[in-house]
Amino acid sequence: MYKVLLVDDEPLVREYLRLHIASNHPGWEVAGEAMDGQEAWEMLQEMRVHLVITDIKMPVVDGLELCRRLSQSENPPIILILSGFDEFSLARDALRFRAQNYLLKPVVHDELVEALTQVTAQLDRKFHEELAALAMGKVSKESQAQVVRQFLKSLVSGDSVEIKALYPLVFRLKVQLIETEGLIMVLDLDEDRLAQKGIPYGDISVFRFILNQITGELSDTNGSGFVFLDEDQHTCVLVTGEDKNHTQHKCRSLYEKVSSAMLANTGITVSGALGTYESELFHLQYSHAKAAETLNHRLFLEEPFLFNEPDENVQLQRLAILEQTLSSLQFAIPDRNEAAFLMAVKRFFESLPHISSVHVLKFGLHLLRQLANGPLERQGGFAESAYQHLRQMPGNPPGLSIQAVLGLFQEIFHCLIRGGIEEPVHENEQDIVSRVRTYIYSHYAEPLSLALLADQMGISPGYLSSIFHKTMQESYIKFLTRVRMEQAAKLLKATPPVKVYDVSEKVGYVSVKHFSHVFKQFHHMPPGEYQEKHLSAAEWPAL
Incomplete structure (x- = not known):
């Protein structure tokens, strides 16, 4: 219920307003009446109203002075002025003191209805905004940060449904990214280092989580920007600054700190790339797309690096060849076209000045990442099986030949179209399960995943799951829990x-x-x- 104070030295005017409001506006209550501005001012010291309807000319304290006093008070009510035709200049002065509107005397019924309807709508909006602000104020800092992270992820992926749902929340939180200038920096693990260290494929996500946590902590400490994960599980940072040069400097500083921390804590290196500098929030999608594309330059180098936008024709040509190669490979696999698959692989590696085991690992892991987001996603064992083949590459063979590379990717192709490795028949299934049971009894206090157990046995997770359940009549997880x-x-x-x-x-x-x-x-x-x-x-x- 909204409350109104009526201020007029004419009793008939106050009575007309009181009866009109009571009969036509059930959401309003007349909280009081005053004969002049002084009486109204004293009443307002004791009561809280949402609206004051006041005459402009009154004895003692007129309506203009009342408007002036109210304009200087904290959280003043809305004011409607009543004025005669010859008092328009006074009414105009009252508008300077935040009076909402004015009505000419004698008050016309329709004009009063319209004025009160407008005031009601204004108060309703204010109430809803205050309610939303109160609700957002009770949201924890971590929940607020989660809203921002999810909004940025939706923004760079172009998810319009999520953007529409989350943008009002971000706006309510008054986050400093609504009107911002900056760029997206994308960071990712150098997965070839993980493979060289013998990390199981299923545990790569653990190291990605560590990278994201370290980046978030360092970013919070230095005030570098907002950290979030994109759809490919890359760690992304929205970095803002005074201008492009200042922002890029902040990116380089954060990248060096994150790289050092990751190397010290995990022994794994990190590469990154900078997107375009944008002055509009909704253009950050372009910045992220450019950073993700530029990050692919790491496939052509052997050492970690923070890449900027490519400005050389050689760099652009290499990215074009990579894109064509991946497109050809993704068509060749469902068609089971081995010749087309190997031809595309050959074209890519022939574009490199030289071939090393690092190049092979980087390219192979990048291919697995792309395939994992496509039709092969449902074939549980394909990535782990292909990953095992890649890990069998010699460390640093002198002069790695294109024939050796094609031989490796031929094995990977067969692995991909089968969805897993054909398990060796020379070892009895019961023997494998017996070894798994022994391993579980010896390591039950450690984190044990199906992927880790399969890696220890040298078989695929899918095959292990099948033979364990068949032999033990229960899943490995039930056995581990028991x-x-x-x-x-x-x-x-x-x-x-x-x-x-x-x-x-x-x-x-x-x-x-x-x-x-x-x-x-x-x-x-x-x-x-x-x-x-x-x-x-x-x-x-x-x-």
Whole structure:
């Protein structure tokens, strides 16, 4: 309910306004009436109203002075002026003191209806904005940051539905990116270094997460920009600055810090690329696209680097050849056209001044990344199988020949069209499962994934999952959980007692809450109760 104060020295005018408002505007309540500006001012010190309708000419304190006083007060009400035809100049002066509008006397019914309708709409908008601001104020800092990250991801990917949904939230948060000038810097792991270190393919995402976290922490510390992940899981940073040169300098500084931190913590190097400098928020999509394209230059170098926009014909020609090669390969695989596949690979490597194992790894991993976003995505084992072939490349062979490269990619092609490696028949399936069980019993306290177990056995995850379930009549994850719960029960029965959170860590659980939930499902009681029950039984043996 909105409240209005009526101010006029003529009782008949106040009565007309009061009756009109009561009968035509159910959302309004007349909170009070005053005969002059002084009386109204004193009443307003004691009450809060949304609207003041005041005459312009009154004794003691006129409407113009009342408008002036209200304009200087905190959170003043809306003001409507009533004036005679010959008082227009006074009404115009009142507008300078933030009066909303004026109505000529005698007040016409339709004009009063229209004026109150406009004021109601204005107050409704203000109420909704204040409510939204209050709601956004209660959102945690991390939730606000998540909104910004998701908005930027949607922006660079061109997801119009997400953009429309999130833009009002970003606007409400008053984030300093709405009116910004800057560019997108894209960072990514040098995956060839991961392969050389023997990191399983399924664990690459862990290192990408570490890169994103390190970049976010360093960016927050230095105030460098907003960090988010794009659809390809690249770490992206919106970096703003006074001008293009200043922004690029900030990018180089952040890249050096991130590279040093990643190398020190993981031994993995990072490459990056700068997009175009844009002055409009919604043009950042172009900046990101250019950075992602420019980042592909790392396929032609052996060392990590921060790339800027290419300005040489050789660089542009190489990118064009890469794009044509990937397009040809993606058509050749579903057609099972080995000749076309190898011809495209040959054309790419012949465009390089020389061929090294690093070039082969970089190109092969880039191909797997592209294929993982396409039709082969549903073939679970293809990437891991191809990755194993790539890792078999010799470290630094002298003068790697094009024939050797084509031989490798021929094997990868067969792997891709099958969706996985044909497993060796010389080892009995039961022997493989037995080795997996032994490995689980020895390493149950460590993070164990199907991909890691398969990598340890030298087989594909899909094949391991199949033979394990067939042999054990349960999945590997159920077997692992059973082993962990049996070991947890032994620890909880131990004397002296082991604390529940220590037991959780000893059997491979990071979260005590999750451990307790799984333990209760397996043993039908919480771990604390299980421990207390067995300790009590040990103290009071049955007679």
